[in-house]
Amino acid sequence: MRGDTVRPIKKIAFFIFPGLTLLDLVGAYDSLRRVALMGIDPALTHRFIGTQSEISDETGIVLRPDAVYDDLSTFDLLYLPGGVGTRRLMGDDWCLDYLRRWGVERPIASVCTGALLLGKAGYLRDKRATTHRNAYDLLAPYCREVVRDRRIVDEGNVITAGGVSSALDLGLYLVERFWGDKARERIAQQMEYRPALEGAARASRPGSRTGAGRPRARPR
Template structure:
């Protein structure tokens, strides 16, 4: 399984890291030895909304080569949803089996056309913004509709990572990763 983490300037680091931590444990703890991942962006490095810089190992890849893409949120999404270059790049993920976002990353999935007639969520402060892309905005922490999985606000990224671990490799695997992370809050506010 190949995962593409879609990064951009002014993302919220916890949106990315909370999800990244759980998903990558599928490999580091020996559950999915074939799991690989790339940090993908349109430039060699990006900075979050507070100055952390991430070095990118895949610049402008064709996203169709991934089995799962993950789009975090952050203030950068406000402008990116109208950035033609970025949205056209994101559209290369049309055939990707799992399209996942957390927080306002769902605005980018929406701008790429992936949320038409799809239930989705976002950060509670962004519900009205999300309505321009779907009339099925759910006020829940995790929403799965078809192959689109969206998460609510920032800390939801940890729960979303565990949810995807469970989806990929079952509840026992997710429970073992959850225990390793010492995270007691998983499984609240999920809509399938």
């Protein structure tokens, strides 16, 4: 996880579990699904991979994943939402071993307390990361530094984002990183997401100091 991935992103896995926060999932999914929908990369596909066949989010909304603990070897990007359910999964060895099998050569992204799963699985060791502000202290033992003043922290193949609404920013950031500025701008316009159009979301990238960064969430 020393630098940006060079593997094209053609297949995305969204990992879902009981007790997830729905906006954590949908906020980024909506941006990423538009990559194919709007013809930016018509070949891009995605699947929802669950810990069980029927999943209730933290409000009781029921989701049915495409597969349960599916083989991740054919995917290029793994996305983890947060939610109260992350606390239980932090003690689930089967789940943690599954996440560890993703490895370090492909990008993995989390929003909100999804970072706790990344931390428990060992992905944040010696890295900077962020999460929901109420979980900073929970994240601290698993990473080198908790970044508190950026919605997105990009450490090469490990990308973390802040709480809940940060999923919107993270989704567009991933679009920009893997498909470019113009793709991000087109999708942000279609979503009418003004903070992204106005450059409100900033990313802290590898080698930057906490608090440093450009006014836009640029990967380069």
